[in-house]
Amino acid sequence: MSSPTDTIAALATPxxxxxxAVVRASGPxxxxxxxxxxxxxPLPPRLAxxxxxxxxxxxxxxxxxxxFYQAPRxxxxxxxxxISCHGNPFxxxxxxxxxxxxxxxxxxxxxxxxxAFLGGRMDLSQAEAVMDLIHARSERALAAAQQQLRGSLGRxxxxxxxxxxxxxxxxxxxxxxxxxxxxxxxxxxxxxELASVLRGTSRxxxxxxxGELLRAGIRTVILGExxxxxxxxxxxxxxxxxxxxxxxxxxxxxxxxxRIPLGPHWLRLIDTAGLxxxxxxxxxxxxxxxxxxxxxxxxxxxxxxxxxxxxxxxxEVAARLIPANTVxxxxxxxxxxxxxxxxxxxxxxxxxxxxxxxxxxxxxxLEALAAEVVxxxxxxxxxxxxxxxxxxxxxxxALRRAGECLASANQQLVSCGxxxxxxxxLRGALDALGxxxxxxxxxxxxxxxxxxxxxxx
Numbered sequence: 001m002s003s004p005t006d007t008i009a010a011l012a013t014p015x016x017x018x019x020x021a022v023v024r025a026s027g028p029x030x031x032x033x034x035x036x037x038x039x040x041x042p043l044p045p046r047l048a049x050x051x052x053x054x055x056x057x058x059x060x061x062x063x064x065x066x067x068f069y070q071a072p073r074x075x076x077x078x079x080x081x082x083i084s085c086h087g088n089p090f091x092x093x094x095x096x097x098x099x100x101x102x103x104x105x106x107x108x109x110x111x112x113x114x115x116a117f118l119g120g121r122m123d124l125s126q127a128e129a130v131m132d133l134i135h136a137r138s139e140r141a142l143a144a145a146q147q148q149l150r151g152s153l154g155r156x157x158x159x160x161x162x163x164x165x166x167x168x169x170x171x172x173x174x175x176x177x178x179x180x181x182x183x184x185x186x187x188x189x190x191x192x193e194l195a196s197v198l199r200g201t202s203r204x205x206x207x208x209x210x211g212e213l214l215r216a217g218i219r220t221v222i223l224g225e226x227x228x229x230x231x232x233x234x235x236x237x238x239x240x241x242x243x244x245x246x247x248x249x250x251x252x253x254x255x256x257x258x259r260i261p262l263g264p265h266w267l268r269l270i271d272t273a274g275l276x277x278x279x280x281x282x283x284x285x286x287x288x289x290x291x292x293x294x295x296x297x298x299x300x301x302x303x304x305x306x307x308x309x310x311x312x313x314x315x316e317v318a319a320r321l322i323p324a325n326t327v328x329x330x331x332x333x334x335x336x337x338x339x340x341x342x343x344x345x346x347x348x349x350x351x352x353x354x355x356x357x358x359x360x361x362x363x364x365x366l367e368a369l370a371a372e373v374v375x376x377x378x379x380x381x382x383x384x385x386x387x388x389x390x391x392x393x394x395x396x397x398a399l400r401r402a403g404e405c406l407a408s409a410n411q412q413l414v415s416c417g418x419x420x421x422x423x424x425x426l427r428g429a430l431d432a433l434g435x436x437x438x439x440x441x442x443x444x445x446x447x448x449x450x451x452x453x454x455x456x457x
Contacts, residue, residue, distance in 0.1 A: 004115065007033070009099040010107035011092055012457070018087030023095050025104055026112055030079035033102060034068050043068035053083065055098040062091045076112055077119030110450030113457055117438060124438025125153045127450075128392065130457065132215065139264030140377075141214040144388040152387040153204075153395070154437055160200045164430050167193045171423045190422075191413055197429075198406045203384065204391060205399040210380045211390035213298060217259050217268035218377055221293050224303035225311045226274030226283075229331040232360035233303055234258065234271040255289050263374040270297070275314060291316055299325050299376055301369075306330040306357065324379060326353050327372050333357040334364060395436050402432035 007027025013020070025033065034043045038051045045068055053064045065084040074080040085091050100106060117127045129148035136142040167190050222230045238258050256271040270293050273286025294300070294317050302321065304310055313321070328350075354372060358365030381388065391399070409425035412418070 004118065006105045007103065008107035008111055008115075009096060009104035010112070011096055012082070012112075013087075013092075015089060016087075017089060021085055021087045021089070021092035023083045023085065023092060023099065024080065024107075024112065025083075025099055026074070026076045026078045026080040026107075026115060027104070028079065029103060030068065030081045031070075033099070033104075034066070034081060036102065038066060045070040046073065053085065053095055053098075055094070056101060061094050061098065062086055064095075072119070072121075075121070076115040077121045078115060109454060110457060114450045122149075123151070123154050125157075125395065125436055126151060127438070128394075132392075134454070134457065135215070137217070137259075138214070138261055138266035140381075140388075141266060144211075144214055144390040147388050148390075152384075153389055153391065155387075156200065156204060156384070156389065157433055157437055160197050161430060161433055163193050163197045163200075164426055164433070167197075168423060168426045168430070171419050171426065187413060191410070194406060194410050194413065198403060198410070201399055201403050201406065201433075203382065204389060205396055205403065206382050207384070207389045208391050208393070208396040210382065211392055211395075213377070213380055214266075214390050215392070217266040218298045218380075219270065219293075219296055220267045220299040220301060220373070221270045221272060221290075221297040222301045222303060223272050223275060223290060223294065223317065225305070226276050228274070228303045228305045229360045230271050230274070230303045231256075233301065233329065233331065233358070234269055236360045236363060236366060237262070237269060255293050263370050265374060265377045267299075267373070275311070275317065277312065287314075294320055297325070298380070299373065300327070302326055302328045302353070303331050304328065306333045307335050321350075321353065323352055323354065325376065327369065327376070328353045328355040329365075329369065330355060330357045331360055334359040334362050398432045398435045402429040405429035405432060 005028065007025060007029040009023065009025040012022040012024040031042070037053065038049070043049060043066065048065050048067045050063065050065055053061045053066075055061055062085045067082045067084075069075070069080040069082070071077060071079045083095060085095055113122075113127050113130050116122050117124060122130075126149050129145050132141070132145035133149060136145050170190060222233060224230050234256065238260055255273070258269050258271075260267050260269060272290035272293055273283065275287060275290065276283050291314070297320070300321055302313075356365055356368050356372060358369060381390075405425045405428035409422050409429070412422040412425060
């Protein structure tokens with residue numbers, strides 16, 4: 001990473017033709033740049049102004065809207081300029097090139113957000129929320145990212161850290177006076193506080209799965225016997241012919257994956273090979289792929305032909321189907337004679353699973369399916385009060401290490417071990433929790449994290 005005292009510049013909107021483009025600059029030279037570009041009268045902070053943008057040779061590049069942000073009231077906490085021009089890529093690149101000629105340096109990936117973090121404008125979990133906000137593909141993912149950006153995770157961590165600091169202060173007092181032993185009364189207080197912090201750590205750690213679902217999508221496996229209409233259902237949900245459909249059973253020999261929004265969630269729909277009780281050799285290979293996808297699934301759409309008896313499921317698949325993750329779909333309900341009720345058909349399966357009658361051909365029942373999937377998906381969220389907490393893998397690793405230190409500290413307490421070892425475990429837990437918010441000095445970790453950001457953010 002180059003010098004943090006440089007003034008950096010980058011295109012803050014995606015490359016390509018659009019109505020508008022924004023070029024962003026941040027650093028100590030922004031006020032001087034504004035004067036050089038738009039005249040000697042200082043730009044009022046945080047007030048948009050219409051002006052001509054001329055390069056150093058005096059050539060008019062565009063008429064723009066420019067906004068000057070004075071430190072510390074900017075995204076980065078530094079003096080900043082945002083120049084909004086017409087969205088012709090040639091114009092945006094010409095303005096960026098002129099800023100570089102005038103002494104700015106091209107921003108590296110994530111450098112604006114890194115400066116915001118280093119300048120104290122946000123903690124590290126909030127910086128990561130910026131990336132989650134940019135990449136959110138569903139209403140639920142967007143809500144979680146917005147709450148984390150506002151500091152929801154940081155507030156929970158702050159409460160845990162405060163509790164640990166109080167315990168450590170009590171323990172440190174006995175280290176300073178080694179002739180004193182930790183009395184039983186204080187041990188009970190410390191044990192209660194440790195248990196409270198450990199519960200809070202475990203609650204946060206348990207949200208990792210929901211975080212994975214929000215960021216990567218809910219793995220939703222479509223399974224059933226050959227020719228039950230699995231591929232037709234995939235096509236109906238996707239909105240176009242993604243999978244080949246044929247009256248001949250066993251058309252799908254491998255799995256097909258497609259990502260779609262469904263209600264407020266983002267689904268990874270996976271169409272699988274039919275589960276044939278008497279498979280041919282090639283079908284066996286396809287079914288092996290089905291078993292692999294089923295082992296990793298979050299939700300199941302079990303598709304049955306409403307006109308046929310319910311077929312048996314392989315034991316390894318049936319064991320994974322529970323009311324919390326499965327919707328049974330009686331497909332081809334439009335083929336039942338005289339408007340017969342599909343829910344009374346011979347295909348009705350296990351009584352413990354929710355059942356819906358649908359028709360992939362006509363679209364009947366698909367709205368009810370969407371509502372049921374939303375209900376099941378929302379149940380993955382663990383209650384954290386009014387805030388949505390959905391940690392990522394980095395947070396989970398730190399929380400696991402904090403939990404291990406807390407468990408070790410509790411063991412020291414139970415066994416009446418030396419208070420020095422107890423204090424050491426508590427410091428280890430504090431350090432691990434501090435990594436999440438970024439209260440550490442780990443340059444390599446920061447480099448790796450911010451390089452996943454896009455240029456201009």
